[in-house]
Amino acid sequence: MTTASGARRPGESALAALGLAAPADNPADSSPHAFPDGGTWRTEIPSVEGPEALAVVLKESSRLDVPVHRISQGSGVWMLTDAEITEMVEACAERDIELCLFTGPRGTWDIGGSTRTDSGGAGLRARGHDALAGCVEDALRATELGVTCLLVADEGVLWTLHRLRARGVLPADTTFKVSALIGPVNPASYAVYEQLGADSINIPSDLTLAHFTEIRRASATPMDLYIEAPDDLGGYVRMYEVAELIRRGAPIYLKFGLSRSPGIYPYGAQLRDHTLNTARERVRRGRLALDLLARHGVEVGMSPLGSRLPGTLRRFPVLDETDKD
DSSP: OOSOTTOOOTTHHHHHHTTOOOOOOOGGGSOOOOOTTSOSEEEEEOOOOSHHHHHHHHHHHHHHTOOOSEEEOSSOGGGSOHHHHHHHHHHHHHHTOEEEEEOSOOGGGSSOSGGGSTTOTTTTOOOHHHHHHHHHHHHHHHHHTTOOEEEEOOHHHHHHHHHHHHTTSSOTTOEEEEOGGGOOOSHHHHHHHHHHTOSEEEOOTTOOHHHHHHHHTTOOSOEEEEEEOOGGGTOOBOGGGHHHHHHHHOSEEEEEOOSSOOOOOSOOGGGHHHHHHHHHHHHHHHHHHHHHHHHTTOOTTBOOTTOOOOOOOOOOOOOOTTOOO
């Protein structure tokens, strides 16, 4: 179980008195997995697009006492200068927070027209060799500047970066996070991302509780989940389900996004005020979720601050480039 023995459900006593008690939890639905430190959940503040937004998040997290394990950015490594990346790396290192930056060119910003059709075309995938190369360039540059986590939105990019990590071109402790925009929706595809090198996988926020249990029977890879999703990911708000999401989905990163808020990718100074305001509000949303966990008796289980590695995961074999079938 991932919750404390004294955990309660929202409104439990009042509803039980009316004869409306919820059915008992099925222990078989609980995830058997945890982070290597023994914790079942960590926190992530997403869409922190540069040093100024990061400073706002760090200040607000201190003010509201919101523990932060990971900061992630969505515009991409290529949208930041070396000085900006270095400033973010140093600020996160001071607080023992993992910094995760998005890699390279994506189809949604490319010249291809298919992503602008109703079907969405190839989505965020890296179109062609040059886009793949751009993602690799971003990964090399970011890790050289001290970034330890890279966000990817393409299966080929993920496998390429994993191979580079296995060969020592990227640091061995670099972690790869799969974007919500290509997140898997069934246990088989989730397990494939693990095998391709993913260290955490952002699933769409509209999966059912049963889907969480199904995934956990197939893979122990840490899960990332927007507790409140941006509008372009559905705008779902699952605040009251946090305890159950942890129970079924552990190990899990609780991500605090914002609905009813315009997008900010790719970020620039023209979006400064909106970006700083939303960065502040994301931390407040985190405080609301943590307060809910405390009221329901399930605040236990948080990984120690500074924890970042996923534990031992299953991978496809990485063959030497000279190996042939």
